[in-house]
Amino acid sequence: MTLPAGAILAVKSLAGAKSRLTGWDDERRRALVTAMLADTIAAIHAAGCTRVLVISPDPAVLEEAAACGAAGVREDGDGPGGLNRAMADGIAAARRRWPEVRRVALVQADLPAATGTQLRAALAAAAPYRQAFVADRRGDGTALLVRDADLATPTRFGPDSAALHRRDGLTELDPAHTLWAGLRNDVDTADDLDAALELGVGERTAAVVGDLPGDHSAADAGQSSPTARRPARGCVMIDR
Ligand SMILES: Nc1nc2c(ncn2[C@@H]2O[C@H](COP(=O)(O)OP(=O)(O)OP(=O)(O)O)[C@@H](O)[C@H]2O)c(=O)[nH]1
Ligand SMILES: C=C(OP(=O)(O)O)C(=O)O
Numbered sequence: 001m002t003l004p005a006g007a008i009l010a011v012k013s014l015a016g017a018k019s020r021l022t023g024w025d026d027e028r029r030r031a032l033v034t035a036m037l038a039d040t041i042a043a044i045h046a047a048g049c050t051r052v053l054v055i056s057p058d059p060a061v062l063e064e065a066a067a068c069g070a071a072g073v074r075e076d077g078d079g080p081g082g083l084n085r086a087m088a089d090g091i092a093a094a095r096r097r098w099p100e101v102r103r104v105a106l107v108q109a110d111l112p113a114a115t116g117t118q119l120r121a122a123l124a125a126a127a128p129y130r131q132a133f134v135a136d137r138r139g140d141g142t143a144l145l146v147r148d149a150d151l152a153t154p155t156r157f158g159p160d161s162a163a164l165h166r167r168d169g170l171t172e173l174d175p176a177h178t179l180w181a182g183l184r185n186d187v188d189t190a191d192d193l194d195a196a197l198e199l200g201v202g203e204r205t206a207a208v209v210g211d212l213p214g215d216h217s218a219a220d221a222g223q224s225s226p227t228a229r230r231p232a233r234g235c236v237m238i239d240r
Helices: 026-046 059-067 082-097 116-126 161-167 190-199 203-210 217-221
Strands: 005-010 051-056 071-074 103-107 131-135 142-148
Touching: 005 026, 005 082, 026 051, 026 059, 026 103, 026 116, 026 203, 051 059, 051 082, 059 071, 071 082, 082 103, 103 116, 116 131, 116 142, 131 161, 142 161, 190 203
Parallel strands: 005 051, 005 103, 051 071
Antiparallel strands: 103 142, 131 142
């Protein structure tokens, strides 16, 4: 039996977000952050998880979350404790909002290539464990952490979080890293974005990257699925 789960995502102020993404002007960088959030939420929904909560100090992020059907929690600011404090506060807020929740999935908000199928499989693989995680594509970060909602121990998101989560005794899912390439592909740098585009990204991210709002090339190309559109730069939008 799958226990009722909630998904939590944390996003810092857009002004300071994705500072390693060089070569992007401020407006497009902000648009990319919210687009990746939207695509990640779409993948979570496609995995069958309907209780999704975003914690952020930024009203524009919370507006995006609401438009995607997620709950929003306003953080006071990018204060001390950063992401791990935000995740702890997000878990507490999710438990207040959805008291039936027994499991929480802490999902990075920059996974535009993740699919519902991958997330569903990872959540199922995590089910036997109190705490389990999926490392990112480089193996040093954490893309997804699943745990019992009532656990009080802090998370270790941040630099080298995968090593810290391993050291704390969390179970690493698919340690050989053969599965779930899209789920593992968090986007911090231009290289990460290129890797995600190779795999295929959600339509919001594809639109920002390709500047293709309202593109109808699928119909022109005779393709059957709107998610198979091929926008500029050759990136392929994934079929969720
Ligand atoms: N709500 C909240 N989210 C945070 C905080 N710190 C980091 N995050 C989010 O956690 C994820 C990873 O954080 P970072 O790698 O520090 O930031 P980033 O914006 O992804 O990239 P850089 O600016 O290049 O470090 C991103 O989704 C951030 O927006 C925080 O203090 N509060
Ligand atoms: C916060 C993390 O990732 P990144 O800094 O790569 O976004 C992490 O992997 O724990």
